[in-house]
Amino acid sequence: MLGCPSKKRTPASVQCSPPREVIPYQGFFQSGESPLALLRFLESFRHEVGSANNEPARGGKEVSLMGKRIYVGNLPFSSTSQSLEELFSQHGEVENANIITDRETGRSRGFGFVEMSSGADEAISALNNYNLDGRNLTVNEARPRADRPRY
Numbered sequence: 001m002l003g004c005p006s007k008k009r010t011p012a013s014v015q016c017s018p019p020r021e022v023i024p025y026q027g028f029f030q031s032g033e034s035p036l037a038l039l040r041f042l043e044s045f046r047h048e049v050g051s052a053n054n055e056p057a058r059g060g061k062e063v064s065l066m067g068k069r070i071y072v073g074n075l076p077f078s079s080t081s082q083s084l085e086e087l088f089s090q091h092g093e094v095e096n097a098n099i100i101t102d103r104e105t106g107r108s109r110g111f112g113f114v115e116m117s118s119g120a121d122e123a124i125s126a127l128n129n130y131n132l133d134g135r136n137l138t139v140n141e142a143r144p145r146a147d148r149p150r151y
Contacts, residue, residue, distance in 0.1 A: 097112065
């Protein structure tokens with residue numbers, strides 16, 4: 001018997017399973033699905049494998065295949081992701097809403113992001129300078145995060 005492909009030595013009593021047979025990829029479009037169906041599948045997959053707060057890995061860039069990502073600034077510290085989602089859902093379909101919190105204290109940093117699949121432009125124009133609990137919101141399309149040197 002040949003040993004298992006590993007850097008560690010395998011005891012003689014351990015049996016390795018044979019390598020799996022590689023099945024060639026059959027194209028997504030051969031099944032009759034449209035390119036839009038592929039985009040929806042990839043978008044749903046991104047949400048399933050995302051982190052707990054649905055943010056990209058540190059240093060990574062989140063790319064939304066569908067919808068528009070909106071920056072919401074000058075939020076009251078009492079705001080929650082649910083209240084943010086309710087506010088934006090009046091203008092279209094909200095896919096995701098989250099408020100950014102401080103790593104050490106867990107307190108809101110006063111801004112967040114909303115992903116909308118429809119009605120994003122209407123929400124931006126309606127909610128920019130909207131007074132929420134005595135604070136005027138800053139609402140615009142989110143820009144990609146700038147690369148910063150890591151120390």
